[in-house]
Amino acid sequence: MVGLGPNEEEDQGFVFIRRRNAPIQESIIPIPLTETPIIKKNQVIRQSKRRSSLEKRGKRASSIGNGFVAKPHPDVNSNEFFRHIQAELPEPIKLRQLLAWCGLRALDKQTSADENALKIAKIIEQEVLNDLIDGKISTSWYHRQNGHESLEKTLPRKPHPQNIVNQRKLKEHKATLQRLKAEYEEWTKLISEINASVVNVSPSIPSSEDKISILPDEIDMSFLPEEQHKFLLQYCNEDEKNKINEIEKIIQPLESQFDHIYHSFYHASKFNTATQIYCENLHHKLSSTFLHKQRLERGEIETKHVLQAFSRIR
Known part of the structure; x- marks a missing residue:
């Protein structure tokens, strides 16, 4: 079978239709904000009670x-x-x-x-x-019945266990509160009495501005034991007081002298440490120089020099 050309097909009655793509148009479709009637109907059916005949199943x-x-x-x-x-x-x-x-x-x-x-x-x-x-x-x-409420009022009710415990604690706390109040009143009374006695005695007490001087002769040492009395007579006199003052004068400059000695000793120890480090470094340098000089005098060839010579040989 030989294919026909387009003109021959039109002569024999064929009709050619060219399809064109439909133009694209934008449109806005509204979305329902509430449930549709069909959905509401289904919800009502689901929420409704079942038939009474199904309850016996x-x-x-x-x-x-x-x-x-x-x-x-x-x-x-x-x-x-x-x-x-x-x-x-x-x-x-x-x-x-x-x-x-x-x-x-x-x-x-x-x-x-x-x-x-x-x-x-x-x-x-x-x-x-x-x-x-x-x-x-x-x-x-x-x-x-009508008398039920009056019957409930007349019947005694069993108290709650917690209420019984609370009543017992209330009695205990009331007793404690009364005891504390009585104690507070006693302390208040005692403090007021002491304050009143202080007010009565205060005029007879000299002020702090008035200096009170007590002479040694006015001190009665007869109540002291014999040993303490002898100790006071031996050491608590004018001569002993003068000796103590002289000793204090001698001891007073010693503190500064001790500080000066400590400062000097500290500097000496630091100088000794620095000198020791310097001497060790100097000894190390001298020993290394001396050894190097001995090697040169003996004519010993170091391995490093031998390897350098071999590297230069072609």
């Missing part, structure tokens, strides 16, 4: 008649009974359910040495629980 047949749910599995702790109660039930029904479960659990755990008494007690307790389960015992607090 998964329950025991014995629980559907009187509304009482059979007691939970023995592995469930009694502290978690409230988790297994339906949230849709009224509050009085929840209370009745919880009391019945706790009573049945406690009834199973009861033990006693007297089996007959235990059996009788269990029968009575079981009857009370049955009345509670059947609704014969009301657990609702919405329809209480």
